[in-house]
Structures are given as structure tokens and as C-alpha cells.
Amino acid sequence: MLEEESRNRLLLLFDLYGKLLKEKQRHYFEMYYHEDLSLGEIAELQNVSRQAVFDQVKRVEKQMEQYEDSLGLLSRHEKRRQLMAELQKELGHHHSKAHALLRELYELEMDID
Structure with missing residues (x-):
């Protein structure tokens, strides 16, 4: 249940702060969270390593949490x-x-x- 709550929180944060992200960051996040593609699938589509995708997704999550800490919209x-x-x-x-x-x-x- 906690994982689902965490996912829902990230989706809400993306709704609020997604436009502040770089296009590449938004694209990776959308593929992973909205299109439900695996890290490996995204890596293959983007011609990068699975680790690069993982790092990018985690960076986006952290960035949105920082936006929330600063702005508190959620x-x-x-x-x-x-x-x-x-x-x-x-x-x-x-x-x-x-x-x-x-x-x-x-x-x-x-x-x-």
C-alpha cells in the first residue's frame, strides 16, 4: 500500500511541478509512470543504459520533492x-x-x- 501511496504522491507532484522539469526529464517520467514501461524498455527506446534511465527517474523524483519542500503546493x-x-x-x-x-x-x- 505504501508503494501505491508513494506512486500517487509522485503523480500529483508531477501534475503540479512537471512543467518546471526539462523536457527529457518529463519524457522519462511519463514513460515510466504514465505509460508503465520498465526501465529496460525505456533504455532500449532511448538507446541508453538501464542505469541512466534509473538515475534520471530518481533525479526527477528528488527534484519534484525539492520543489514541494520550497513551494508546498501539494x-x-x-x-x-x-x-x-x-x-x-x-x-x-x-x-x-x-x-x-x-x-x-x-x-x-x-x-x-
Whole structure:
């Protein structure tokens, strides 16, 4: 389960910070995480060693974690979602205008994902 959580975190980080990466870094990450290619398959496609692919993927992961440490976009995103869930729970089935606004917030939040 931890591996899946880690993978999901990396995918979210990529959604937030992927555009800050170099094109080659984005390409390797996408092949490995989105296209689910093995390191060996990527190495063959890119005509590089498996170790070079591994190093590149790990470098991207580290770089995105550094971006998160500096900018905190993911942690703020998660906090907003938590607060919206708490607000929805507190509202219950009342206050239809408040529910409509909360729905709009959720939709905006989904655009970030």
C-alpha cells in the first residue's frame, strides 16, 4: 500500500511541478509512470543504459520533492481538500447556497488535479 501511496504522491507532484522539469526529464517520467514501461524498455527506446534511465527517474523524483519542500503546493492542496470535506460534513444537508459554493470549490480543486 505504501508503494501505491508513494506512486500517487509522485503523480500529483508531477501534475503540479512537471512543467518546471526539462523536457527529457518529463519524457522519462511519463514513460515510466504514465505509460508503465520498465526501465529496460525505456533504455532500449532511448538507446541508453538501464542505469541512466534509473538515475534520471530518481533525479526527477528528488527534484519534484525539492520543489514541494520550497513551494508546498501539494501540502496546501491537500489541506484545502481536507477543510472542504470538514465544511461539507459540518453543513450536513442544510444551506443549499453553501453547498453550491462548496461544489464550485471542489470543481476548481479538480482542475488542479
